[in-house]
Amino acid sequence: xxxxFTKSMARNIYLGGSxxxxxxxxxxxxxxxxxxxxxxxxxxxxxxxxxxxxxWEDNNCLGCHTLMxxxxxxxxxxxxxxxxxxxxxxxxKAFIAGRPADGIPGRRSxxxxxxxxxxxxxxxxxxxxxxxxxxxxxxxxxxG
Numbered sequence: 001x002x003x004x005f006t007k008s009m010a011r012n013i014y015l016g017g018s019x020x021x022x023x024x025x026x027x028x029x030x031x032x033x034x035x036x037x038x039x040x041x042x043x044x045x046x047x048x049x050x051x052x053x054x055x056w057e058d059n060n061c062l063g064c065h066t067l068m069x070x071x072x073x074x075x076x077x078x079x080x081x082x083x084x085x086x087x088x089x090x091x092x093k094a095f096i097a098g099r100p101a102d103g104i105p106g107r108r109s110x111x112x113x114x115x116x117x118x119x120x121x122x123x124x125x126x127x128x129x130x131x132x133x134x135x136x137x138x139x140x141x142x143x144g
Contacts, residue, residue, distance in 0.1 A: 039134040052126025055119045064110070067130060069139035075110065077139060082124075082131040089124035096120060 056062075062071035065078045085091040096113070097120055103109040115123065 039136070041129060041133045044129055044132065046125065048122045048125040049129045051119065051122030052124065052129075053122075055115065055123045056126055059113050066139070068133070068135055074108070078127060079130055079133075079135070079139070082128045087128075089121070089128060092124045092127060093120040096123065 056067075061067075061078075064072050064075040066073060067077070068079050069077070082089075082092065085095065096110075096115065099110050099112040101112045103111065
């Protein structure tokens with residue numbers, strides 16, 4: 001190998017690396033598109049789940065909670081909250097609806113959102129739906 005590094009050598013390394021990484025990107029994208037339908041639980045999306053997601057977004061739940069590791073870290077991770085409440089939507093709804101209006105003195109507490117029964121059902125369905133997504137163990141170390 002020669003001691004000099006020429007422009008043509010640099011161009012070949014650049015082009016070869018670009019082609020390699022473009023092909024790698026396409027292969028990983030194809031694999032992701034093929035795998036998602038088996039893992040993302042999309043067959044369980046109902047109008048109630050969609051309403052629950054809207055309630056989740058309208059009340060900025062990610063401002064305090066995380067869901068699958070995304071969001072704020074002020075309040076607990078909620079991807080397994082359905083399981084922590086004994087897989088009971090009724091228990092989830094009762095907890096959310098039963099929050100004190102003025103909070104709990106001396107501690108951080110979830111506010112009372114005054115949700116309707118339909119909104120509570122939707123939110124519970126959304127949290128149940130989220131708990132059934134196969135996230136391959138993400139986020140790690142969820143207490144529950």
